[in-house]
Amino acid sequence: MVVSELASATAPAPRLRRPGWRDPRLIVGLVLLFGSIVAGARLMAEAGQTRAVFAARGALPPGTALTPDVLQVVRVRVEAASADYLDADSPLPAGAVLTRTIGDGELIPVAAIGSEASLSVRPVTIPLDGPPPGGLTAGGKADVWAALPREGSRGGYQVPREIASKVEVFAVTGPGTGLNSSRSGALTILVPEANLPDVLEALAGDARLSILPVLGTPRPAPQS
Structure with a gap:
């Protein structure tokens, strides 16, 4: 009994073995480590790949010349x-x-650039x-409807008729702002050339x- 206890007391304790190169846990850990390094490097490289482009400084109607101030x-x-x-x-x-309306902060598409001869609409401001x-x-x-004044001494206005259909509204100015301080407001619309004589x-x-x-026409999304 004493000999048995002495032998067990003097028996060497088991030692932790260092994982070898063939240890599956070490291999999996290395794969995950190198994978995260490669993914991080790729994200950093993509983040650095940017280019400079032009965006609108405020809302720009068709016909706006492309100059640095806009x-x-x-x-x-x-x-x-x-x-x-x-x-x-x-x-x-x-x-x-510009051949179409560009919103405030919107990137300038190449497809929206042309010459003055390519314009199909003109901005017209209507005082209210x-x-x-x-x-x-x-x-x-x-839609724009117009009732012309009656000729002669009868006075009044003729029957209204539509002079432009589904024109784009470029700006709505409230009362007492800008050059329209003496009026209640103004409305700027983009009139196709075919309707321009009637509107003017x-x-x-x-x-x-x-x-x-x-x-039923969609409203523009707010600029961020």
Whole structure:
């Protein structure tokens, strides 16, 4: 009994073995470590791959000339779609104008750039003698109706007729702002060239204009 206890007391204690290169746990750990390093390096490389492009400094209507005062430079990640926007590292195209409305802060698409001859709409500002009609928002659509004054001593106005359909509303100015401080407001619409003579004739002839919002047209998303 004593000999047995003595032998057990003097027996060497088991030692922890260092994992060898063939240990599956070590291999899995190394794979995870190298995988995280590669993924992190790739993310850092992609984050550094940006390019400078132009964006609008405020809302810009069609016909706006591309000059530095209406543009701002922003950096975006390099992607296939980024080639579709105006490169800020290249000179601005001479004589180029916008062919459609560009929102505040929106990147300038190459497809929205053209010459003055390519414009199909013109901005027209209509003064309002009352508050802007409800439902009219920038980026929405509206129909324009005009009632011309009757000729002779009868007075009054003729039957209204539609002179422009589904035109884009570029800006709605409230009362007492800007150059319209003496009026209740103003409305800037983008009139197609085909409708431009009728709209200008109505303005010059003191016609009574009615601007009716087109129901169901989507409103522009707010800028972030």
